[in-house]
Amino acid sequence: MTLQDVTTRGLVLLGCGKMGSAMLEGWLARGVPSDKVWVIDPNPSDWVKSTGVHVNAALPRDPAIVLIAVKPQMMGAALTSLQALGAGPLYLTVAAGTTIATYEAALGAGIRLVRAMPNTPAAVGRGITAIIGNAHASPADLDLAEALLSAVGQVVRLDHEGQMDAVTAVSGSGPAYVFHLIEALAAAGESEGLPADLAMRLARATVTGAGELARLAPESAAQLRINVTSPGGTTAAALAVLMDPDSGFPPLLRRAVKAAADRGRELGK
Numbered sequence: 163m164t165l166q167d168v169t170t171r172g173l174v175l176l177g178c179g180k181m182g183s184a185m186l187e188g189w190l191a192r193g194v195p196s197d198k199v200w201v202i203d204p205n206p207s208d209w210v211k212s213t214g215v216h217v218n219a220a221l222p223r224d225p226a227i228v229l230i231a232v233k234p235q236m237m238g239a240a241l242t243s244l245q246a247l248g249a250g251p252l253y254l255t256v257a258a259g260t261t262i263a264t265y266e267a268a269l270g271a272g273i274r275l276v277r278a279m280p281n282t283p284a285a286v287g288r289g290i291t292a293i294i295g296n297a298h299a300s301p302a303d304l305d306l307a308e309a310l311l312s313a314v315g316q317v318v319r320l321d322h323e324g325q326m327d328a329v330t331a332v333s334g335s336g337p338a339y340v341f342h343l344i345e346a347l348a349a350a351g352e353s354e355g356l357p358a359d360l361a362m363r364l365a366r367a368t369v370t371g372a373g374e375l376a377r378l379a380p381e382s383a384a385q386l387r388i389n390v391t392s393p394g395g396t397t398a399a400a401l402a403v404l405m406d407p408d409s410g411f412p413p414l415l416r417r418a419v420k421a422a423a424d425r426g427r428e429l430g431k
């Protein structure tokens with residue numbers, strides 16, 4: 163199966179909230195025809211309804227791909243609406259926590275399934291998605307999933323499903339940590355006397371600019387940090403706080419990432 167099959171046979175999205183919409187936005191922007199996309203969602207957004215995709219219409223009989231993007235807590239009920247499709251399509255799921263075994267139990271042990279963990283920068287083509295196939299997913303299925311997901315950013319393949327909760331905690335949830343960094347940096351600027359709108363503008367441009375530099379520059383993140391840090395200067399004073407081994411970013415992020423990974427494991431039970 164190829165990307166051409168996807169645009170011929172169709173793509174079904176089960177659940178089109180924040181993550182499903184981010185991916186759909188990326189695919190539509192990259193030329194997937196809207197009349198080849200079927201969305202099933204009891205509460206479709208105005209944006210989804212405005213895209214021209216089929217919304218809560220009868221499904222095609224033989225779609226190439228079914229993307230599952232409902233919350234893990236709703237998965238049991240949601241999967242019943244796919245049972246009629248059986249082992250025909252390639253299933254691609256982005257749900258945190260929910261294990262391959264859960265889908266096989268609900269949809270049939272013979273299904274071809276790729277479990278993926280994307281992130282919302284997919285909406286602007288800058289996502290990163292980790293994938294792992296089940297035992298029935300062929301190399302061609304993984305290639306197809308990768309081709310589809312490459313349309314919205316980078317793709318990495320995992321060695322085993324056990325890595326997925328850590329991936330979720332780093333890159334799936336990670337954009338939220340960065341957005342919170344913008345909020346916190348702006349709030350700190352306000353505390354130093356800046357007006358709120360100026361502080362937010364500076365914080366947002368700094369985080370996105372640093373992100374772009376990290377993407378394009380050949381240097382490591384550590385070297386880029388060193389390049390900002392004049393000996394005895396302002397950055398060094400801030401980094402003494404942020405790099406404190408007991409109270410700085412490293413222990414804080416270790417705790418945050420562990421909490422996210424633990425939650426993923428819990429959702430999988």
Ligand SMILES: NC(=O)C1=CN([C@@H]2O[C@H](COP(=O)(O)OP(=O)(O)OC[C@H]3O[C@@H](n4cnc5c(N)ncnc54)[C@H](O)[C@@H]3O)[C@@H](O)[C@H]2O)C=CC1
Binds near residue numbers: 240
């Ligand atoms: N938001 C994110 O950054 C990421 C989310 N994910 C995963 O994506 C999945 C969806 O998360 P979000 O988009 O954030 O949640 P969301 O709440 O924005 O979207 C879920 C959508 O599913 C719909 N839905 C509920 N019951 C349904 C049913 N029975 N059949 C069809 N649709 C149904 C809801 O109406 C909603 O539009 C989750 O499993 C999450 O773990 C994965 C990576 C990143």
Ligand SMILES: O=C(O)[C@@H]1CCC=N1
Binds near residue numbers: 258334335
């Ligand atoms: O918060 C969540 O559970 C989902 C998974 C990764 C990002 N959002």
